[in-house]
Amino acid sequence: MVFLHKNNKFYKANIMNPISKAEENHLKAIFNLCEEFSKPASTNAIAKIMKTKAASVTAMIKRLSEKHPALVNHQKHKGASLTETGKKIATNLIRKHRLWETFLVEKLNFSWDEVHEIAEELEHIKAEKLIDRLDEFLGRPKFDPHGDPIPDAKGNFTFRKQILLTELAAHKTAVVVGVMDDSPSFLQYLDKLNLVLGAKVKILERIEYDGSNRILLNDKQEQILTNKVCQNLYVKTL
Amino acid sequence: MVFLHKNNKFYKANIMNPISKAEENHLKAIFNLCEEFSKPASTNAIAKIMKTKAASVTAMIKRLSEKHPALVNHQKHKGASLTETGKKIATNLIRKHRLWETFLVEKLNFSWDEVHEIAEELEHIKAEKLIDRLDEFLGRPKFDPHGDPIPDAKGNFTFRKQILLTELAAHKTAVVVGVMDDSPSFLQYLDKLNLVLGAKVKILERIEYDGSNRILLNDKQEQILTNKVCQNLYVKTL
DNA sequence: TACCATTTTTAGATTAATCTAAAAAATATT
């Protein structure tokens, strides 16, 4: 067993150190930021996601890299990114989150706007066997209730050629496959409009005046959608 | 909002204070000890269950009763017991634990010796709606995979006239309904013997020599069971 | 390039949950 000596403290350098919930959440935040912006995640940005302060993030990153070397890369003032091992852990958290969301919606009849918070807790349950079995029980789903891809046990995501509804050519039929914004208020609004995953949409007309769109829903119902709604809906052409 | 002043510290006296995992586990330990011995739970006994030290338990009980008044009764050196509110919380934890165990066995095909640890984590997930839905999904089961009663949402347990196999009269047929000892090793041994919940048993002969019992299992198979096994098996006569 | 604004880090505190060692109280034994 190796020991590191930093700041007058000894830390056991051991990957087997269990990773705490707070640490897991920081890893996930760093992962998501790095994926989105393709550059190291800033302490401020991480703090915003974690609802903590930049100083706390600095402390956490320091602890993380001392306690669990080989998870996080970071140089002072240069932001943080994940190593391959770190990415694997973050991906597994996302896998768990999305599998639990799928369970909640498919098996327990939750609606898609209610599941995020609960999955946020469930994803920290450690037993790997539980997740394997859950995955199997759900029929190894590839996408969660918001249309986001569920990585497999090895961390591979299934990609789907999806575009935003704003990018769909007029008069082409497509199917709703996901949302960009998964806030409860947006999801509830979509429910009201019957714009659930799998719904068929065709743009009938784009209105110059206010950027809104007249669409045909499921081959029968006409509907006006604002540009903002269209910018947050992923569709896939048939 | 009321404030209490003790030991130079201020605590918000607010039942709405979220109860931590450690606090919940202490409540559960106190509940179980009080139920089993019908007297206040000693710090030592609690510490043993919690795998901590008596001093830590004292500190925890103090914190608990200052932060969440009306959950725990306790006088110095006299042990701790729960108020009605405290009991309700403990009962709800037991409900969650046993529902999750049922889920793991019934839906995810875990065996009855594997589920305790995982349920120990799952029981701390807070969302009440989740438990209601899970209960419904499982068909509102009354007993968990070990035969222990699952309290309903109001905290009521279903009682069953069950006796230990040691107490069963010879030549009377009964059905295995539960276990007293739910350690993995015992449960795995029972699996080997085919002594699962629902198995039919009849005592053919009690052997003076070593206290063992010759039984008939499921009307066909003869089997020797030690006294220890019989002392840990609950049965119900037909 | 020098200054200013922003971002990040350090320094120093706080709180929850634990520990060990010692003191105090309760219980058991002669």
Place this chain on the structure above:
DNA sequence: AATATTTTTTAGATTAATCTAAAAATGGTA
């Protein structure tokens, strides 16, 4: 009842995760 043993509590530390305020570094702009 006096003493010995056991149990419980107190006192004082530790660690993880957070905070605020202040110092230091970075980056953009005059």
